[in-house]
Amino acid sequence: MFSTSEWGGEIEATQDGFTLDGKPVRSLDLKSDADDHPTIVRLGSLSFQIIKRGDKFGLRVKDSQNPDRINFKGTEFYAPDLKWRIDAQFRTLQSAEANADHQCARHGEFREFARRGEVRG
Numbered sequence: 001m002f003s004t005s006e007w008g009g010e011i012e013a014t015q016d017g018f019t020l021d022g023k024p025v026r027s028l029d030l031k032s033d034a035d036d037h038p039t040i041v042r043l044g045s046l047s048f049q050i051i052k053r054g055d056k057f058g059l060r061v062k063d064s065q066n067p068d069r070i071n072f073k074g075t076e077f078y079a080p081d082l083k084w085r086i087d088a089q090f091r092t093l094q095s096a097e098a099n100a101d102h103q104c105a106r107h108g109e110f111r112e113f114a115r116r117g118e119v120r121g
Contacts, residue, residue, distance in 0.1 A: 009029075009030040009032065009050045010027070010028065010030055011025070011027065011028050011030060011041055011048075012026070012027050013025060013026045017043050017044060018041055018042070018043050019043070020040075020041055020042075028041065030049075030050045031050070032049075032051060032052040032057060033049060033051045033052060033060075034052040045064045045065040046063050046064075047062045047064070048060070048061055086121055087121060088120060088121040089119070089121075090118070090119055091117055091118055091119075091120060092116065092117045093115055093116060093117050093118065
């Protein structure tokens with residue numbers, strides 16, 4: 001069983017086989033990916049890690065033996081084509097313009113940021 005709190009989380013293993021750094025664990029405090037050294041617990045080919053996004057926590061699960069992961073051949077890239085180039089200029093904004101807040105969605109949440117410049121074509 002996994003549970004979370006404002007600092008990360010904890011695991012209370014209900015079966016044998018959970019490990020941390022190759023050593024068996026039954027009960028353990030977990031550090032999220034917001035920490036410099038997040039805790040990654042394993043069970044066979046599965047790995048578990050607490051992730052923090054804003055004030056919310058989630059559980060990231062990976063399977064090293066997942067067929068999609070094993071058979072992944074990489075990402076296809078294309079050679080650069082100058083026909084897709086856009087001629088534009090970057091203009092640094094003055095402080096009054098730059099202080100206007102804007103929002104951007106990332107990981108399902110909105111974050112405010114100040115614009116520092118703009119691109120004009």
